[in-house]
Amino acid sequence: MSSEVPKGWRHAKLGEIAALSGGTTPSKSNDAYWTQGVVPWATPSDITSLPLAKTRIAATETHVAELALKECSLKLNPPGTVLMTSRATIGYAAINDVPMATNQGFLAFACFDICDPDFLCHWLNANKTALTAAAGGSTFKELGRGTAKLLPILLPPLDEQRRIADVLGSIGHSLHLADIAVKKFDDLLSALRRELTHHPDLTFDGVGRVSLHDLCRPRQHPTISSQQLTSTGFPAYGANGQIGFYTSYTHAAPVIAITCRGATCGTVNWIPAQSYVTGNAMALDEVRHELINERFLFHYLSAWGVAKSIAGSAQPQITRQSLNGIEIALPPLAEQNSVAAVLDDVLSQLEAASTARTKVEAVRSQVTADLLSGLVRVPA
Known part of the structure; x- marks a missing residue:
């Protein structure tokens, strides 16, 4: 943060502009705290799952009974409170539109008269990196209330x-x-x-069914290491899209490539011309254009997928042989x-x-x- 303060602004600490409080989790073993709960009870996922542009929260996935408020020291935050995630994933903030309790993964900011809640919410969301850096803990990061109160903020009128x-x-x-x-x-x-x-499993008049191998030649090209990648050159594609650049390319023309390893196994990609497709993706080479429009094939596979060809659970993978079982309604x-x-x-x-x-x-x-x-x- 710059040491130069804009005219009319001043340095402050978060504890000077808002009252900070935390949340708690009522005992899960007491059904009375949860059965027929009507009080919104936020967990960090309720905030982190909000679209990037949303800074308001009016509903939560979980609710607690009013009894939990009375017996578990569970604070009910009034509307207009800034709720910020403070554990593991830190600095995601939103303002509650309805009375809402939270678990212990939050800091709740009840703004004093000198601070606008919407301004503070934007400030917290914009300063996730600094908030995370201030957090402590070895097993997981947590920004404690005492530490948060001392964090500086540049405050306009x-x-x-x-x-x-x-x-x-x-x-x-x-x-x-x-x-x-x-x-x-x-x-x-x-x-x-x-x-x-x-649909490949249904029969339609005038529509034939052929194996993917009848339309193209699935092929894995040599895999290149991260050390072989270059800062410029031809784009190189692996299991998770473009991974960098390389000194040569495997395909002069655009090509369909199916991710064949890892968590994204089965993803269908359209790779641009003059690109290198590594062995982590199965390139559909030598497409028989007299039988199939290659863009039609791309959209077809994107619609119906290649799940039948995926083997393995810990490390999913697709082989050239397994793709032979993929049928296309042509x-x-x-x-x-x-x-x-x-x-x-x-x-x-x-x-x-x-x-x-x-x-x-x-x-x-x-x-x-x-x-x-x-x-x-x-x-x-």
């Missing part, structure tokens, strides 16, 4: 806090709308993929071309929406940093 919160809230709303757009296109693409292609080529064109159009809209969302998120990050530091001021 109350009216400017509110203006800052309004600006950040507006950008957050834009990000929320962008999230909605991305989800709508993603849901539309998923639905259309299944609607416009045919309509005439003209129909494939039409279906691929429709699905590609929806996919391009999804990608455009995702790109727009990424830009909004970048703007939000930069504006948050500028406003919370006082580098940029919000006029009255």
